[in-house]
Amino acid sequence: MLQSLYLLIPLSIILVAAAIWAFFWAVNRGQFDDVDESARMALEEDPLPLNEAINEDAKSRRE
């Protein structure tokens, strides 16, 4: 029973190392560069509102 701990403890270090590696990888890929953007995105005007886009699409089909 107790012996299993000597396997589990090194295993936990490996898991921690893997978690840290994954986090660093995500940061380096720019995953957390701008977490405010999604909050601000709501303020930006849509390039084309949805219903207009649908109308536009319908029109182009008719033509």
Add this chain to the structure above:
Amino acid sequence: MAASAPLSLDGHWASESDGEGHAVFNAEGIHCANCARSIKNTLGTLPGIKRADVNVVNSRVSVTWDPGVVNLGTILGSVAKIGFRPVPLVGDAAAQSQKIERRTALKRIGLAAIGSMQVMMYAGGLYAGAFQGIDSDLSNALRWTCLIVATPVLFYSGAPILRGALADLRRRVLGMDVTVSIALVLAYLASVYNTITGTGEVYFDSVTMFILFLLLGRFVEMRGRHQTANVTDALARALPATAQRIDPDSGVATKIPLGDLRHGDQIRIGTGQIIPVDGKVLSETALVDESLVTGESLPNRRHGGEALLGGSINAGGAITLEVTHLPSESTLHSLVRLLERAQSERPRLGLAAERMASWFIIRILLLTTLVGLVWYVIDPARAFPAVLAVLVATCPCALSIATPVALAAASSRLAKLGVLVMRPDAIEGLASVDTVMLDKTGTLTEGHPRLVSTETTGDLDPARARAIAAALEASSQHPLAAAFKEYADPAVVSHDARDIAGLGIEGHVDGSLWRIGKPSFAKPGSADSDAQIVLSDGLKRSAKFRVADVLRTEAPAAVAALQTRGLSIHLASGDRRAAVMDAARELGIDKVSAELRPEDKLRTLQNLQNEGRRVLMIGDGINDGPVLAAADVSMAMGRGSSIAHAAGDLLLLRESLASLPLARDVATRTLVIVQQNLRWAVIYNMTALPLAAIGLMPPWVAALGMSLSSLLVVFNARRILRASHAVGGAA
């Protein structure tokens, strides 16, 4: 540190001319007023430096030197030598260095968070073992595991703290970093020694947890600093990067970078384009929307020879402009300078805290030494745990999170009300203001014209008149055309509509020729004033429209609610006096100033502040940027300009002023909770300190007590989220 980076004197960040060199650069690593002062002092002692200014808020250093005596390399080298990394300020490079700083900070926090959780898990096993008995081999294995995980946390995550302490010592000043580093290094070394020898206590859990808490606080501070630095960039983006220069010989317009413009150049600006520089109109007439710069709601007509402001929008036909001011001399540019000045004047509170901390730290160190000495005399074996316990117990952790957690809870509550908190100190400010200064256009009003009345003559139905107007105006870029948009009727379509610059639009609807625009154009011979828009078929049928920028429907109630909360309301607008007075009367505001330029607004604000008032400024335009930055607290409208967003402490997302009084209530409540938290944290530190000093509290109890005390503070703060239902319901 490598002092001599490859340096060039081209680019915009450094220049030498007329026997004088000038450079502006970022110094990475500035995080307190002490740092700024030491850079300034170091530069001051160099020969040949004429002037050196350091801005703590955006880490910006500006130097002027005599090229005959000293060169840029030496200057940057001397800054690098005292521990700050000089980074040239070239648009992208500044943003790049911000990004790198942020990523590094995140990695440090990530490692500390994962590491400290893991170490705490192992430590839990050790503590349990200490009570129930543990196999000594297993206990040793756990200690070695803690050592392996804690080492990178201390030397990678804790690097800025250790480095800060070294820099402090080298400069012979005492900062928070010094005591913290002493505690960290002592605890770590003792733990390593005890792990190797297999005796005594290990403190790896306290070390990692401590680093995590400290880094989180710094991250919040760093974000605030970056946001401030972004303000100027946002303003620069308001201008286009290129201009259409007309070749004087061939008359052909070619696109050139804004920086290549010279005085006297002629440039061409199309309909709806932004005017890039200040200049003189060469065309006969021009219609410009200056709302971005002056806040004036309706477009203005300018005649040949009159001045135009860079940053305004050409609302009429294409115009030709003669450049009178280069981009660097423009009105918009002077706004940037106002903004920077306003920002650099702001962090008074931070400075006071800095001084307090240094005073506090000297006392902690003296006390710790005293405790250590006394214990060394009584019982040398207990001296070290006691010293460590005192250092941990005096760690103002609960004290330092007492405010941030309450503010974080308040932020999320405010976000539900549609108010986004952009800077952490904004909530405290919102609770303590006694005066509100409001902009009119775009803040109290909707910021775009709306049809307020329709009068028709002949057999013309008002609804039909509006539909015809909407059809004619559908393709127009004119700002007033937006007023008709909502009345568009798919059944009413115009043909061959054409824009007659400065006068109006004519086009065919249902076979007859309609004209809409100035009364003299649409219906020649009519005596109506220019304030009205006239639609006519040139025969019997005609309609008169009145268009105005109307008040938001909820504005009067919101203003009244703020007044009942004891706030004094001021209306300050760049718009025409008559329009401002009308709005003030309708809202019941008696303190009004109108026709203000941005610098007048700033002065009005500063006068209020000199009277001892704490002012909340609410605005939306670029022209409000400096006032927003200089106000004690500022709120920008969500639909406002990006410069207002960047300068605002709070952002009103919801297009409704009704959230204002509620937000004030949340802020007031938050302040009460912050005070409760602070009181608790001080009581905890006061009780823990003597217990630790007399040896009744081992370091792990001190660390546990610190964590529990922090938890209590966190749970108290969460009450803001719950209690706010009552606040929301009351309104």
